[in-house]
Structure formats: structure tokens, C-alpha cells
Amino acid sequence: MSVATPSPSPDTLAYSLTLPADLTSPRIARATTRAVLQLHRLEDVTDAAVQVVGELAACACRFTSGAEVYLSLRCREGALRVIFYDGHPRHTHPRLAAACDARRRAALRVLGCVVRACEG
Incomplete structure (x- = not known):
């Protein structure tokens, strides 16, 4: 018995990717995003x-204190949601936090x- 796999559509877009925090990652993230979004029409x-x-x-690769960054692509309620997490901890000192935010x-x-x- 085979299980039917739904064809890629905007509603089935749900991808996560962990990348090294280095200079090649933005290129890899862009290429992956382009391929995934085209696949999902x-x-x-x-x-x-x-x-x-x-x-x-x-930005994530520039500011992370870790060795990896994380990308999430989802389509929910007709909106593309992009999350990039860099693992940089929030500064506890208010002035350092404000400078980092700036x-x-x-x-x-x-x-x-x-x-x-894009009105997003």
C-alpha cells in the first residue's frame, strides 16, 4: 500500500535549515530559499x-556567538514567514543591549x- 504524497504547494511549505555561521551561508540560504519557493509555486x-x-x-552570521545559524521557511495563512536565529544572547547591561540593537x-x-x- 502506497501513501499519496501531497504535491508541493504554498500550504505545504515548512522547511528548517541549520547552517554554519560563515561567509558561505548567505549564498546557500538564498539558493535554498529560491529552490524551495519555486518548488512550492x-x-x-x-x-x-x-x-x-x-x-x-x-546579519545572523555577523552577530552570532555560536558556530551555527538557523533558517525557517513557512507559509501560514497566505503569508510567507522567514525566521533566522543567530543564537546571540541578549545583553544584560541596558547600554550594551541598546548599542547591540542599534x-x-x-x-x-x-x-x-x-x-x-513588498507590504510585508
Whole structure:
């Protein structure tokens, strides 16, 4: 008895990927995102999502204190959800936390422009 596997669609998009925190990971994350989104027939958001993933990957690899970063791609309720986790712990000192937050925001300026342009 064979079990029917649903064909890839936006509703079945659910991928997670752990990558090394090095200079090759943004390229790998972009290529994987492009392939996955095209497979799931999400061509209309692919270019913007690849840009977002590339920016998040570069920032995550820059700020992580660990050896790995984590990417999650999901489609829920008609929205693509991209999560990049870098494992950088929150600073306990308020001034250090504020400075770190400011550096991260500055590093993600292009990302903010892409998200606003795509109304996401």
C-alpha cells in the first residue's frame, strides 16, 4: 500500500535549515530559499524573499556567538514567514543591549526597505 504524497504547494511549505555561521551561508540560504519557493509555486514572492533571506543570513552570521545559524521557511495563512536565529544572547547591561540593537538595526536597513516595498 502506497501513501499519496501531497504535491508541493504554498500550504505545504515548512522547511528548517541549520547552517554554519560563515561567509558561505548567505549564498546557500538564498539558493535554498529560491529552490524551495519555486518548488512550492511561490514565484511571485521569490525574489523579495531571497533578498530578505540573504540580508538576514548575513546579519545572523555577523552577530552570532555560536558556530551555527538557523533558517525557517513557512507559509501560514497566505503569508510567507522567514525566521533566522543567530543564537546571540541578549545583553544584560541596558547600554550594551541598546548599542547591540542599534548595530543590528543599522545592519538590516536594506531588509526594512524590501519588507516595506513588498507590504510585508
